[in-house]
Amino acid sequence: MPRAKRGTGRRDYRHKTMKLAEGYFLTKSKLNRSAQEAVEKALKYGYVGRRRKKRDFRSLWIVRINAACKENGVSYSRFMDGLKKAGIDLNRKVLSDIATLDIAAFKVLIEKAKAALPSGTPLPKTVEA
Structure with a gap:
């Protein structure tokens, strides 16, 4: 079995993404890649919206x-x-x-x-x- 060297980083990264994606529709709240894309887009819109x-x-x-x-x-x-x-x-x-x-x-x-x-x-x- 290969040695895992990431520690808790991978889990923490995914957990943070999924926490931010709570309440999103379908896969955007369940699958990491979809959730990550949705969260990034939402954060971008939030940044723009605060200035708008x-x-x-x-x-x-x-x-x-x-x-x-x-x-x-x-x-x-x-x-x-x-x-x-x-x-x-x-x-x-x-x-x-x-x-x-x-x-x-x-x-x-x-x-x-x-x-x-x-x-x-x-x-x-x-x-x-």
């Missing part, structure tokens, strides 16, 4: 701020420009919460942003081809 989540939330916050701005007669970009010029440094997450939970406070922010913008400034014209 940040993008998705920022997009959601912008949509909420834009909707609240439109209700008060100003565009999102003009509002953000006005806040920057007024020296109000709030991130989009906080602005989104204010816009959805405290409408009166958001109106105050809009007034401050409008006041910081030069009055009568036309919007930039688009170049037509």
Whole structure:
């Protein structure tokens, strides 16, 4: 009989894979090779998803701020420009919460942003081809 030199490494490796693959469908939770492939793919998607989540939330916050701005007669970009010029440094997450939970406070922010913008400034014209 040949001498086994791997110790518990092989079993530990497979056990870890099978533990991660619990709940997967059919062979993906029963056979090591299928489970290993499924686990690797799931971990890759998880890595990508954690980065994508940040993008998705920022997009959601912008949509909420834009909707609240439109209700008060100003565009999102003009509002953000006005806040920057007024020296109000709030991130989009906080602005989104204010816009959805405290409408009166958001109106105050809009007034401050409008006041910081030069009055009568036309919007930039688009170049037509």
